[in-house]
Amino acid sequence: MPIPTPRVELQQDGSWEDITGRAYHRDPIEISTGRRAEGSRADPTDISLTINNRDGEFSDLNPLSPRYGKLTPNTPIRVAMPGSESYLRLDRTTTGIATTPDTAALDITGDIDVRVELTARNWYTTNRQTLIGKWSQTDSGQRSWFLRIGVAIVTFVWTTGGTNATQHFVEAPLPGGLRRAALRATLDVNNGSGGHTATLYWAPSMDGPWTTLFTATGSGITSVYASTSPLTIGPTDLTSTPNRLPLDGRIHRAEVRNGIGGAVVAAPDLRALAEGTTAWTDSAGRAWSLSGTAEITRSQYRGAGEIESWPSRWTLSGADAWVPVRGRGVLERLSRTSKPLDSTLRRRIPTFSPLAYWPMEEGEEATQIYSPIAGVSPLKYSGLTLANDDTLPGSAPLPTTAAYATLSARVPRSAAVGWHVELVYKAPTLPAGISGDFLRVQIAGSAVAQFIVKAGSTGIRLDLRDADDVLLATNTWADPAPVAAFQGRWNRLQLFTAQDGANTRFYAAWLDVEANTWYYLPISWATTAGQVTWVHNVWDHASWENLSIGHLAVFPTPATYSGGAPSVGTMAFDNADNGLRGETALDRLARLTAEEAVPFSWVDGDTTASSEQLGPQRVMPLLELLEEAADVDGGMLGEDPERLGLHYRDRMSLYNQTPALTLDYAGGQVAPPLEPVRDTQRVVNDVEVKRVNGSSARAVLETGRLSVQAPPHGIGRIDQAPELNVFSDDQVAPQAGWRLHLGTVEEARYPSVTVYLHQQPDLIDDVLALRPGDLLRITNLPVWAGGQDVDLVVEGWHETIQAPEWTITFACSPASPWSVGILDDPILGRIDTDGSSLVSGVSASATSLTVASDQAPWTTDPADCPFDIRVGGEVMTVTSITGAASPQTFTVVRAVNGISKSQTAGTDVRLATPTIIAL
Incomplete structure (x- = not known):
């Protein structure tokens, strides 16, 4: 049966163009996607093919070509194979x-x-x-x-x-x-x-x-x-x-x-x-x-990439000319982008349209503090040591004050009435009494010309002063709790107004970034709110030394007040100050790709359960942040085969899968060579997981053939110490246990599985529907390969298409670690024995076993039967168990997995599918 013709599409002038007729078939079209060579990360999609260029149309420097000036580096390309049925493609326009x-x-x-x-x-x-x-x-x-x-x-x-x-x-x-x-x-x-x-x-x-x-x-x-x-x-x-x-x-x-x-x-x-x-x-x-843009098509896309260059090649006689092109997936471009993303505060605050904003994240040798808001003058300062405190999760390093320091920030005038000033700070100590000015806000258009926050060891005080510096009103909060909360930790300070009839209420509020505890202190005056013109202060008290401060922002947004606590008008700092700590991996992946305009899709294995929570988003390049989230969650981050975008399979979507593709080895559906490997390449038997800036936990396999014991009782210690950006220390122990489980799979690996699709056309539709992370099952293996079905996770593949042949080689890993426990499931809901063995040997046809247990005996409840056990590699179905204490008598059906052999005394007896506690 002839193989279908690949469809090659090039994106020109914003739309996709079919150039299949220009693809030379004398050279193969090769496509690679997903993880390859047993890597821990997905490689960029790789597409290579040859374009017929005898007329010079695809010469990027040919001014006579209709494509002149359009064949730029990173021109998008994608390749599809036709499926057996059509569909209506919609693109959300x-x-x-x-x-x-x-x-x-x-x-x-x-x-x-x-x-x-x-x-x-x-x-x-x-x-x-x-x-x-x-x-x-x-x-x-x-x-x-x-x-x-x-x-x-x-x-x-x-x-x-x-x-x-x-x-x-x-x-x-x-x-x-x-x-x-x-x-x-x-x-x-x-x-x-x-x-x-x-x-x-x-x-x-x-x-x-x-x-x-x-x-x-x-x-x-x-x-x-x-x-x-x-x-x-x-x-x-x-x-x-x-x-x-x-x-x-x-x-x-x-x-x-x-x-x-x-x-x-x-x-x-x-x-x-x-x-x-x-x-x-x-x-x-x-x-x-x-x-x-709606269309009826049969295209099943195999990969999308960006063409790196357009190299022209031709024969000496000039009878032939061609362009060998190579398209690389979006991961290639992202991996070359080394610029870190700005801090979460720096990224989030400008989206709330502040009048003025000064991140204060300059390097230590900077001579001014700039504003990313157009038309806003740099902040003036003295006595600040820039980039001296890197402990706020949502920020790059911020400045600290000397014993004497000043700050002066001019705010553009706004027509709005009412305002909101906010910043983050950490005050190691407070001055004695209430003598220290913490911050001053200069106001125009109001009887109140200055709103001043003072802080000291005995209280927090608000002063309202007029244009002549006459004190109009004052309010002090001397309660020890809010005073204690004002110092010694990262806080947000909010200064804002709210209209209360003919009066304006002026507020100071401070929030513990970690504990999320608010304190409000109001003061009122019969006037309008006015507009902020300056934010400034002089810290001239020795107790203010080493005050950390940053992310000063001014918004034309007042709060609303109707009795009780005010409703603050802007939420620009919310969660960004702690680096969005506690965000789930899926949420972070989706948010970051949306913010950076990278197309993103995902498969969620359980919509009722959250993915793993993350620690703060640090100042890192985009791809590193995405990979960090995927690492914590334990899923597979790769590429979308239909477009230049990313795709993610969360960890739960990998659990307990049914086969997406089944290959009959005896029926010739697997091409040679199929070579199982028994080695320690992926084995890890000692895992210590450390939380970034936090605690750690360790999981070690102490006994068994893959344990840390020296041979022949084990394989020796093979350790791993990943540092993960998890949300809390409670997560490190489960992470260590799960990684130990993944690293101690006691079975052969099948790193590559090849299929000749030109010889197995009935498999084409299933192969075209396959995605990285899917389960592949090989049946009817020969006795020298164990004779049992093998389940594998497809991590990626490489395919070569050149008529009359179409070959695909899957990169695989064992699927058994992803078979996890399900509560009350008759197969996956059973807890395995702590250890049991045959009391005496049995023949290959015996249906009664005598089994001794190291600790608790096996269940004798008829309702718990049948279930499968594994004895010396043979799977048996237990139909009943008698005997309340060890040893017990098992009635079994033999050769469930096609293996039947004599079993010797002392042979280990285990559940065939023991419950694994998932992460």
């Missing part, structure tokens, strides 16, 4: 949709049943992605219903009056690990009990079986508004917040039914359409058409 006109059959007002089968690039993003609906973007009175995903939930919305004000909805969490799946929503407008019932489902495909996600019963009979809007795959509503935009991914088929399980009134099935179709009629008689 407002016009990239499929529609069918409104008709009477679609004007369902009673019970409705909506089903969609899709592959989302990202099921769990915070972006709302609409799938199908009758919902007008432009006419807010012509809205009937829609189905969407977003924030790891599926939502069905309907209106009774055609407007957002009359909408109702039901939503449910999505199951974890979704890739291609079907969603369904049903609405029973009159459930017979005076109410209505809406139910959400999911299934592996629209063929079912359907699993209920959530059922909601509402009071009163409802209805669905019969709008004049067309039925749309990917309806858009730009008026909502956040905006609802079409799916970023693939639609395979959909159905709309009049009634639950009722007559099908729309049935767009894209799977059998010819590639390039732009209009068709579905089996229900609906006429569909595409618009914008």
